[in-house]
Amino acid sequence: MYGTGLAKGLMLTLRHFIDSFVDDLRYGLRKYSHATDNFGLRQGTAAKGVVTVQYPDEKVAVPERFRFVPFLIVEDEDHPSRSGKDWCTSCGICAKVCPPQCIWIVRGNDPDTGRPVPEPEAFFIDIDICMNCGYCAEYCPFDAIKMDHDYELASYDRTSHHIHDKEKLSKPASYWRDIAPTRAYEEMLVRGTWEHKDAAKEARRGSAGGGSSSRAQETRAEAAPAPVAAAAETAPSAPAASASAEGATPWSEDDAKREERRRKALERKAKRAARSGG
Numbered sequence: 001m002y003g004t005g006l007a008k009g010l011m012l013t014l015r016h017f018i019d020s021f022v023d024d025l026r027y028g029l030r031k032y033s034h035a036t037d038n039f040g041l042r043q044g045t046a047a048k049g050v051v052t053v054q055y056p057d058e059k060v061a062v063p064e065r066f067r068f069v070p071f072l073i074v075e076d077e078d079h080p081s082r083s084g085k086d087w088c089t090s091c092g093i094c095a096k097v098c099p100p101q102c103i104w105i106v107r108g109n110d111p112d113t114g115r116p117v118p119e120p121e122a123f124f125i126d127i128d129i130c131m132n133c134g135y136c137a138e139y140c141p142f143d144a145i146k147m148d149h150d151y152e153l154a155s156y157d158r159t160s161h162h163i164h165d166k167e168k169l170s171k172p173a174s175y176w177r178d179i180a181p182t183r184a185y186e187e188m189l190v191r192g193t194w195e196h197k198d199a200a201k202e203a204r205r206g207s208a209g210g211g212s213s214s215r216a217q218e219t220r221a222e223a224a225p226a227p228v229a230a231a232a233e234t235a236p237s238a239p240a241a242s243a244s245a246e247g248a249t250p251w252s253e254d255d256a257k258r259e260e261r262r263r264k265a266l267e268r269k270a271k272r273a274a275r276s277g278g
């Protein structure tokens, strides 16, 4: 019959409307209590009625995969050997893949030799142009750029507040582990360590030579937050795996065969060159 759907929709709206008042009465003043999780419950899927969030006094918790503007990861202040160091190697991949081209990077140079060093001297993101797509974070091979949860960035001054420089973009690795523990853990599994790839390499070299880097690595594992530390226990240990690989024969049978093929190919090439020359 015509109009049935319309009547059903209106009834649903009316039910939510009434439920809102019933729910308000049920919670009473407890709604404003910070001692309980009433606010969280009323924002959950089990909530009834329509709830008005009294923003900015109340804020709805964002999901872990929520993304706003990007930020750069730097080592925690208490890192034993790389305190405050950038994870970014200024490879430029994020700037290349950014669809609206809102990332600018200036690669650093060694002041003595003038040679490029793997860290950015300057890094800018125009957050008014950024469309929060997350490509930069997806493509970064060093897990150095991440999407932030902080969405309260409105201001009247576009130049100083909406073009984020390196100082504004940089946040410690522990911040990323706090806002996205699951993602951080998954990334750690792929990397094989909680550390930056370069730090892990140093640690492997250190452990091979019995140096201090491996001890730094252990310290970091101990310093990780509880849920993260628990995860670390089950994670594969890249330094250990690598150490065993280093202990294996470096010159395998496959390598020998490959070298033999290469030698024969070079011989054939030399003969061809001699024939054409003669």
Ligand code: SF4
Pocket (backbone or CB within 6 Å): 070, 094, 097, 098, 099, 100, 101, 102, 103, 125, 129, 130, 131, 132, 133, 134, 135, 136, 137
């Ligand atoms: S989130 Fe997207 S638009 Fe924003 S800086 Fe990253 S790649 Fe560019």
Ligand code: SF4
Pocket (backbone or CB within 6 Å): 087, 088, 089, 090, 091, 092, 093, 094, 095, 105, 139, 140, 141, 142, 143, 144, 145
């Ligand atoms: S892709 Fe990652 S490492 Fe490369 S410049 Fe961007 S943030 Fe830095």
